[in-house]
Amino acid sequence: MHNDKEFLEIVNSGFDKLNFGKEPNRLYDPVYYSLSVGGKRIRPVLCLMAAELFGGDYKEALNAAYGVEIFHNFTLLHDDMMDKAEVRRGKPVVHLKWNENVALLSGDAMSVIAYKYISESKNLKETLDVFSDTALKICEGQQYDMDFEDNQDVSVDDYLKMINLKTAVLLAASLKIGAISADASDSDKDNLYEFGRNLGMAFQLQDDFLDTFGDVEKFGKKIGGDIVANKKTYLLIKAIEIATGELKEELINWINLKEFDPQEKIDAVKSIYNKLNIAKYSEDLIESYFHEAAKCFGAVNIPDSKKQFLRSFTDSLKYRVY
């Protein structure tokens, strides 16, 4: 069996060799560019690990793993357009490096290319159904996320539903697709899916937590961006829900303020969060998702020795920051 670092190598060297077209270059260059920007390749690595977990040959899952990662990068490309982002992993986004039309169309092409790789899967129909259902859910999640921007009444449940769709289901599907390639049993596929889904929830909540409470050196990006932008994360939604009296007023004031010193706002909102014990609520919720993930993984019917590789990998993601 391979560990995550070996699979990361395999995926990255596979991506260096991918060849799905050259001309017109304003269509294809942005696709290669998006895929070369890198990242941790968590989804394809999970997919390949899942295949080996059930005694499958990872090579049977390789095209599907590429497909999942290409689709993920396609959603980032179009999300960056919608969010008017400027930088992705330290490099200019496609709609600024080229232009909006190029970003729109090369994204569309990426989505088709993702399907071309998915189409090379063993157990094709089952893989396709999981993939398409997931792809549609990701679109739903992104729309909910955008809807939240104009909605003052987002509940914690709304938020959890949104991150489940936007983020968690693709981790879940990556694992399940790997398991499908290895002819795993239905209950094993479902347990692995739920493992991935709970893991995805925990990771997203962890990202939210770290954006406010993280250590800037370990987190690798500026702390407090979500606070400055009034981003409706778990932290803010929970704080609005439980704050009362003067503290609530103070929080709402900071949210409505049009002109402010960013660091002053970050410090003030963090201080409100601290008074409300928001970090603790968040950590408890994250822990409960990790706990549920572990339970689902425990229910997968294979020897514990085989589970070790996947468990170390997901633990490394869990502890990568705090």
Add this chain to the structure above:
Amino acid sequence: MHNDKEFLEIVNSGFDKLNFGKEPNRLYDPVYYSLSVGGKRIRPVLCLMAAELFGGDYKEALNAAYGVEIFHNFTLLHDDMMDKAEVRRGKPVVHLKWNENVALLSGDAMSVIAYKYISESKNLKETLDVFSDTALKICEGQQYDMDFEDNQDVSVDDYLKMINLKTAVLLAASLKIGAISADASDSDKDNLYEFGRNLGMAFQLQDDFLDTFGDVEKFGKKIGGDIVANKKTYLLIKAIEIATGELKEELINWINLKEFDPQEKIDAVKSIYNKLNIAKYSEDLIESYFHEAAKCFGAVNIPDSKKQFLRSFTDSLKYRVY
């Protein structure tokens, strides 16, 4: 066997009942809206006719026919964004009725929904491969079309290559996918594909011709729009290629003129086209594609009596205007 009107009924009533999701409604409403705007449904009708041509049950091709039409409407939605169009079939485009982000994301969802229907095809792998190859070619064609806007040296060959990708291959694939569902032979599938491809070339060139030389009442939209916008159609590219001396100078002047009376420009450029016999060049080229299409259709190995339905349908499209 069913004729095109019966299949149009079947497709339209199927589209009225399609149900692929409701929430969030800013994701799905634009999809239903785009699909309800109508149109001639040429692609799914061709797909269903092809299935019956080879003795297949059209119901076996129905999901793929929906998939092809949904994908076509997805490309229109995103193309309208890229072209900054305002109206599609008499109704406001999605990016104006809602906004750009909604149009971007609901288009992405439509592309996934198209794949969901394609995934219900008989002979799945073969259908998927034809579909994805075609989908990618359509993206290539759209990019070439946009590239042409900034390129002063577009040749007739470049143009024909572009419309082949952007328009013709989807008509070809619609027919081929219908034939695949009916287990047609490889040579029949290929001949039918080439029939559709040549037909698609002829139709696109016919549309270009009619935009300048059509009868406004029969054509149903304003004449001369392509001339006003300097759109690089066959007519303009051919005229630039063969014009010399003063006539060429006059044509280039009209192209470079920033302020002008639209009707005056239309009349002037049409008069240049007339002096260059552009209508005749265009008609001859259209006729040669129709001729090639008929030859390919003739080579399909089924009794002539069975071909009658499809032939009448395509003839009706051919003669609908002039």
